[in-house]
Amino acid sequence: MIEKIKVLHIVEALGGGVYTYIKDLSIFFGKYNMIFDTTIAYSSKRPEVSNLDLKKELSNGVTLIESDMNKEISLKDFKSIYELTKLCKSLQPQIIHLHSSKAGILGKIVSLFYNKAIVFYTPHGYSFLRKDISFIKKQFYYYIEKFTTKFLGGITIACGDSEFEYGKKMGKALLVRNGINIEYILNKFKPSKVYNQCITIGIVGRISYIKNPWLFNKIALNNPNLNFIWIGDGELRKTISAPNITITGWLNREEIFTYLNQLDIYIQTSLWEGLPIAPLEAMTFQKPILATNIEGNKDIVLHGKTGFLFTNENDIQEYIEILKDTSTRDQMGKAGLKRCMEHFDLNKNFTILKNIYLDCLNKDIQID
Template identity: 40%
Template sequence: MNQNKPLTVLHITEPFGGGTISVINHLVNNLSQHQHIIFHGEQRPDGSVEDVKKRFPESTKFYIWKYAQREISLFNDIIALVLLLKFIRKTPHDVLHLHASKAGFLGRIVAWILGEKKVIYTSHGAAFIMQDISEFKRKMYIFLESFATKLGGISVCCSDSELHEFQKYRIPAICIYNGTNIKNNFELKNKLEITNSLNIITTGRITIPKNPMLFNKIAEHFINNNNVKFIWVGDGELREYLTSENIEITGWKSKKEVDSLLGTANLYLSTSLWEGLPLSVLEAMNLGLPLLLSNCMGNKDLVIDGQNGFSFNDSEQAIDKIKFFIQNKTSLYDMGLMSRQTCERKFDIIKICSAYNELYYQKILNE
């Protein structure tokens, strides 16, 4: 097939917010030669449906997928499956792109029923990697992922560490990284020439996966140091655990406001329990921030210890690394520069979207 021929890409996603919708937004904006249709659930953790739609080109078509939800519910999932089957059957498209675990599972069942072969599934952090579930649930999710793979399509992981988890359970997959828009004419400033304070920042929902309890414990250690400040950009149901007086919770901010806050910070801290490949960290790297990341899946793909920051396994290690930066402030600039260079080299969204574009045409040619 001529790779200059525009395609109609049908995106199916249960969540309509967070990292999943950001990745879809990147694909739609950077592959604008194609027609994009998005069939989405109503879960929107960080803004209204209309706010999310404003981030997309006017040509993007949106349809609501009723009854689609993250949690397993036999009643809701059967209805969502039937609605998905009806929608895919009546909607002309060249490629079916499924996003996240629920759409990935139900979508591949529907594709198998309809004889649909041109199917791509991006996991965005598969359900079985979650750290807040029982061993029974983990085994169930692994079984469901393995079962769905046998129905067809190609599975795409967003990090090497996620791919390793798929391979560990003999689930076939490939890896295409998440990415970010590399800012042109970027000049890394030495912020220590402006202020002597160490501003430590994180962004995202205040939920169990982000482990705000650990963030708070680290911040508490520096409660008596007026030159060390902590900022959490975002909000969420666990904000009550961020009790340390040296933590500022900003609430949800626009993309421009988030970039401005990242621009005033010296260090990006992630205490996550698990990640796919965190877009928030990629944005921090894009703006030249050194990293201090928990040693979890997804995070470990972004930090190169001693070069663009450090990883840690517990609060004591994180505190020791913050003390290192206090005593070696020039390292903030040097490691921040390495973050930026790594981001340019590996996580340029233009390259990422090009890889997906090739995959779209590859599925059409092979099927």
């Protein structure tokens, strides 16, 4: 009988794209529970988590444990470090995989008190890239990342090419791109035989600072003859004032796919990202992408081939005009699907992660 490999995932920011990633990871590794004993320790303090039935959403092939972690750095972190250390000594994992910047800091400190595991760390968007904090705070976060990696160790597993470049500057880094279940999503794709009378442009996600709803609103105001849809809801809903924008409110996955099918163009107005999932799903639905030219987005979009990268509400106008042509949209949409299949296939990319886990423990185990 093969002794199971114990893997502990520690997640503080269980929301948005990180939640989708962890959900998909749980399903993938849940299928290999004869090899991996997977535990996910997560913070339930994020508002995004409170409305989720995690035991129903995540695979029953993994174990879920609530952990007391906070988003911001505070004295409460000492309690978190104590609780996580206690958890590690109880579970005795051989691999610890940290997700998000805060979990990365806490987990690396925990490794001082529990040194029996190989530590991996995926930032899912470095905190020093945030645009909602001061320059001083960005520098503070940058040096925390740099020094915790230098002195506490750990191997960065970047979720995108831009994150990989930053990771290599910090220390040892590997690249395992975010991915999506292409086969599953393609089954939800319903190509329309009748084109919209009016071009429809949409985004999926929480109406929050990171998604820059102000820019989305400006673009809509500059294009009053086009339809815009925000698929989601959020605390900054009131920033949306353009009369040609529809806000759907919170939807389940099936409803989101229904709206994605209706779009002519997908837009990503984010201020910063790790490697966003929603544009990948839109590309699988063969939608051309308009995205801000930032880390994460530029790892996905090939400018002029699968869509366009823009910097503000003015330079996007040229690209909107180009994409009014149906054949151009179709051509870019097909190129986007091809790119997804080549680089962002969830099963291929999680297989790479699985092999990293096995290789780091020198386990020669054959699993399909």
